[in-house]
Amino acid sequence: MVKYNPKKIEAKWQEKWFNSSVFKAKNGSKKKKFYAMVEFPYPSGDGLHVGHCRSYTALDIIARKKRMQGFNVLYPMGWDAFGLPTENYAIKKGVHPSVVTKKNVEYFKEQMQRMGWSFDWSREIDTTDPKYYKWTQWIFIQLFKNGLAYKSKININWCPSCLIGLANEEVVNGNCERCGTKVEKREKEQWMIKITNYADRLIRDLENVDYLEKIKTQQKDWIGESHGALVKFPIEGVEESIDVFTTRIDTIFSGTFLIVAPGSSFIDTHKSRIENIDEVLKYREEAKNVSDMDRTNQDKDVTGVQLKGILVRNPATNEEMPVWTADFVLEQYGTGAVFADAHDKRDFKMAKKYGIPLRTSIKPDDELLTQKVKNLEECFEGDGILYNSVQFDGMKSAQARPLIIAWLSSKGFAQPKISYKLRDWVFSRQHYWGEPIPMIFCKKCGWQSVFEKDLPVKLPNVKKYKPTDTGESPLSLIKNWVETECPKCGGPAQRETDTMPNWAGSNWYFLRYIDPKNSKKLVDESLAKYWLPVDWYNGGMEHTTLHLLYSRFIFKFLWDIKAVPLSIGSEPYKKRTSHGMVLGEGGIKMSKSKGNVINPDVIVKEYGADTLRIYEMFMGPFEQMIPWDTKGVVGCRRFVEKIYNLASQKTAAVKTEEGLKKILHKTVKKVAEDIELMKFNTSVSAMMEFVNEWSRVTGSRSAGQVSATGLDKKDLANFLIILSPFAPHLAEELWANAGLKEMCSLQKWPKYDEKLIEDQEVLLIVQINGKVRDKINAKAGLTQKEAEKIVMKSEKIKALIGEVEVKKIVFVPNKLINIVI
């Protein structure tokens, strides 16, 4: 018998697949479409990660199964190749980033093909290809033309190590998401995208998509919608008022002072009337130097300064309130001002510290606690019952809120308002290796977009792409590129030198796979109509806030401007799932510094791609984090080899053994159902059980008389088909060896026989008072009476019941009988 040699088998079938059109998605097909997508990788120098393998194998299984079920499947792959690691590597080694990218892409592609994933390589895309980023730039111009891209001088998060501005989303606990350096504040003119205009739709439309509940929650949390009211506080001595956003209007009767953010324009507007303006401005400067991390530190002592000479009036109580500034009030949220009262811990703490008067107006249900609250010994923040609130006394918080808004609204002091935590998206980066922002600044005409016919604005090929210490993009040093003509007046003008963030290329890539070579349009309308939306999108949990949000937003925008057909709806992904991370052995994260990174190449070389594919599916529940275990790989290799040996026995075709046939049909059913639910681990174990039985049956026969496979040709074919999404090379090889026609990958997915699966005989569990006391083999479909009769004959049961009275008998057909005594 020939020994199982994955190296030979796998190379052979990969060549056959990729030199033919078996996995090519067909435009203009009458078949139903299925668009399966995985997050395209960033082609780093490290090569493919075993985490990529988990995600790509899972959707490969789904794509292969759908193909066999008669769908026209699109399962594409590409490269998200702009980004810092490539740039940093290029700087260090003195090679151009495009050269580095090309090398990395080649390596990744080679690795991917060795895994046997059924990608349609004819649709490969690369975000750094000018033919691709032409359209990334085109999208930016549309955003600009529609008033959603604007330039603004803002305090940006600056990473002093990467020398780059970061979006709020890229700051994790006050540190740079990429390198972990503490983020600083810098004031800079930046391109901003008005994603906030879409906040409500980005929440609302989640109802129409099939995402994991966890992912929907994350999206909602990130957008941070809160319902409340905008309340006007009239300013004493002038005909003006200040707006405050609140979700707790029920506490307004206890509002005794007002706090504005240190950076609030309120301070500038009323500068002349603030008696201690120097002190206030000094506090503002100090607040600027406090990082967001410290500003949001709960244990920090509260600080603040009163704006002396300024008083406002509480529209509910008509009492005068002093105005303070404190750094815990943030400029960016709500209106940058709050009314303060005894029912907020921070306000409470501040009032106690500076001796500001407090009053309470909400009491909890508890008498003892109420006394403490009334005596200002404790701060009560929850919903409760109103008092000190005139006509609202005795009402519950939730009940009172809409009534108070209505009452104040009738007097012209309030209106309902929804506020979001989501902020506009900082879109400028001061780096070389990104898409140039296609904008031109003219002193006379202001910011103008490049003519669409002049796209793409190519990245100039230069030697110096190192970031500058000044925070300017390295492109600013290339004079003959920067200097250009104004598209409007033709006068001298300068190009924008900042580039786009890495999200820019990845937030619309699913559109380009549909029509990757179109030079006239973003995507052909009829093709988009056929292929969109993406039916199933899988990726990492780390991309379920940012990338998913950005790409949903951009798609909605493109839908609004009719760049994609209206009929497909405004959500790009019908279904989104996420895989759990693959951890290093021992449960710690894989990292180069810990030296515990598993290279898929090494595993493929030693065990074969089919083994690696099966292991990654078998290792545990798909959505769960799981530590790598090379010993577990060995078990999967044994399984693969066992199949190879069993199927390779050259014997005359026999009739499949009855019991084995039944298990095969059950396995066909289970594997099909489990794949849809991404329960790959149990599909594999079901196949293992089948193979164990197959091996047992075959073994007993060969020991006896006729040496036989125990599976006839037709049943072997069916098993190979359900195995093929998991171990495609092995399935093809055995398919060919068995003399079956065409490729296994082109077969129809098998049906199972309902009748055959039904058990003729069942194991009836006999319980007494819920404890298992006997197991009896019985005919299937027994009635309760018949079952009782059989059970009462059992010596064991008779002995256990004895003379005691039987109170009740619970009967579950074909499963169990429970005698209660």
Added chain:
RNA sequence: GCCCGAGUGGUGGAAUGGUAUACACGAAGGACUUAAAAUCCUUUGAGGGAAACUUCAUGCGGGUUCGACUCCCGCCUCGGGCACCA
């Protein structure tokens, strides 16, 4: 602090109201071999018993039920998300 998810053998895990520990790894013993590797066979939750068998066990404490890993209530631990958000 708030919101999700999880906790089962030595290990990864299976079972979503009905035989707890499928499948796999590891370990122990055996066969084959001069030997090792590979392969095959047997055992493998814990305790008691010569055995038939029996008691206990799904993070902890209660509850519902004929019957609970599974449902409900209260805690503990771990992981993830959000966080002076007004």
